[in-house]
Amino acid sequence: MKIATWNVNSIRARLDRAVAWLQRTGPDVACLQELKSSEEDFPRAEIEALGYRIQATYQRTYNGVAILSRHDATAVVHSLDDGVEDPQARLVAATVDGLRVVCVYVPNGGVVGSDKYAYKLAWMGRLRAWLERHHRPDEPLIVCGDLNIAPEARDVHDPALWENESLFHVDSRRALQDLCAWGLQDALRLVTQEAGIYSWWDYRMLGFPKNRGLRIDHVLVTEPVARRVRGVTVERNERKGKQPSDHAPVVLELD
DNA sequence: ATGGTTGCTTAGCAA
Numbered sequence: 001m002k003i004a005t006w007n008v009n010s011i012r013a014r015l016d017r018a019v020a021w022l023q024r025t026g027p028d029v030a031c032l033q034e035l036k037s038s039e040e041d042f043p044r045a046e047i048e049a050l051g052y053r054i055q056a057t058y059q060r061t062y063n064g065v066a067i068l069s070r071h072d073a074t075a076v077v078h079s080l081d082d083g084v085e086d087p088q089a090r091l092v093a094a095t096v097d098g099l100r101v102v103c104v105y106v107p108n109g110g111v112v113g114s115d116k117y118a119y120k121l122a123w124m125g126r127l128r129a130w131l132e133r134h135h136r137p138d139e140p141l142i143v144c145g146d147l148n149i150a151p152e153a154r155d156v157h158d159p160a161l162w163e164n165e166s167l168f169h170v171d172s173r174r175a176l177q178d179l180c181a182w183g184l185q186d187a188l189r190l191v192t193q194e195a196g197i198y199s200w201w202d203y204r205m206l207g208f209p210k211n212r213g214l215r216i217d218h219v220l221v222t223e224p225v226a227r228r229v230r231g232v233t234v235e236r237n238e239r240k241g242k243q244p245s246d247h248a249p250v251v252l253e254l255d
Numbered sequence: 256a257t258g259g260t261t262g263c264t265t266a267g268c269a270a
Contacts, residue, residue: 009270010262034270036263061263108270116269148270202270204259246261246270 001097001254003029005144005217006238007105007200007247010036011066014245015043021238022050025251028070029096031103033146035064059089065103065145069096080123080130090123091130099225100141102131106148109166117166120148124175128182137183137222144219146200146247149176151186154195155215167214184220187252188232199234200247207246208239219252228254 004027008014011032022030030052035042039058047054047068056066057078067073073094080091093102107123110116127143135141149172153159162168180186188197198213207213219232230253239248 013262034262062269110269202259203261206259243261 001029001099002027002251003031003099003101003142003144003219003254004249004251005031005033005103005146005219006249007033007146007217007245009034009245009247011043011064012037012041013243015046017238017243017245019046019050021235021249022047022052022068025235025249027068027251029099029101030068031101031144032066032068033064033103033105035059035066036061037064055092055094057089057092059087063089063105065090065092065105067092067094067096067101067103069094069101071097080126081134082126082130084126091127098140100135100139102141102143104143104145104147106146108148109169109172112164112166112169112171117169120166121171121175124172124179128179131179131182138224139222140224141222142187142219142225142252143179143184144250144252146216147176147218148216149173150214150216151176151218155197157196157198157212157214162214167216180220183222185223185226187219187221187226187229188215188234188250190221190226190229191232197234198236198248199250201239203246217247217250219250221252225254230255
């Protein structure tokens, strides 16, 4: 079973590449972030034609996340469900083939110390509280998506340059550690200890050609899923060519 | 530190 996550940076701008990617990689479940599309403008027919069902939460211009699945998705939820007034579409969850899949787009955080940064840290806390309310770490569950946090120095091309940025700041990293402390493991680290594996490269400053990347897209798994992990791949080649997203897909293979 | 690129929406914001 293949479960993939990819920040597409606009589903309409990326439709041709997304269709080719779905056909080539063929995930059973694909979690997409940054759809940047209203429900009316979402290319539903093109994706359904490939054999995928679509569960999504939409927002015009910003955010938006989807779970595409070859099989039925049940118990679909579209928000953190905590009474906080929050119009940002950043979470969709569904159960597919007995696996609870939580697709998230964690806030970027802007500048450390800003209102956006406070929102990012609060959102991470809300996500952990949501897991505590609705799930247990002994369930087969994965949280995947654009977490907008690099866990460790080996996940950042130049850690000193990034330690004061929201993607690698100590408080972001602590928030990710707190989330994982609920009972989630970084699937990639179950299969490799290699440094320099990145999933995002800034469009600016020749970020990709110079390999100035960060690993901020993750698949986090509970113990019952960890036991089934066969492999985790970052599809770096998807960052190449014409009109790429600034993120590469991450693909989890389960027994 | 600055400047650099892409996408959405229409000059400026978000990433």
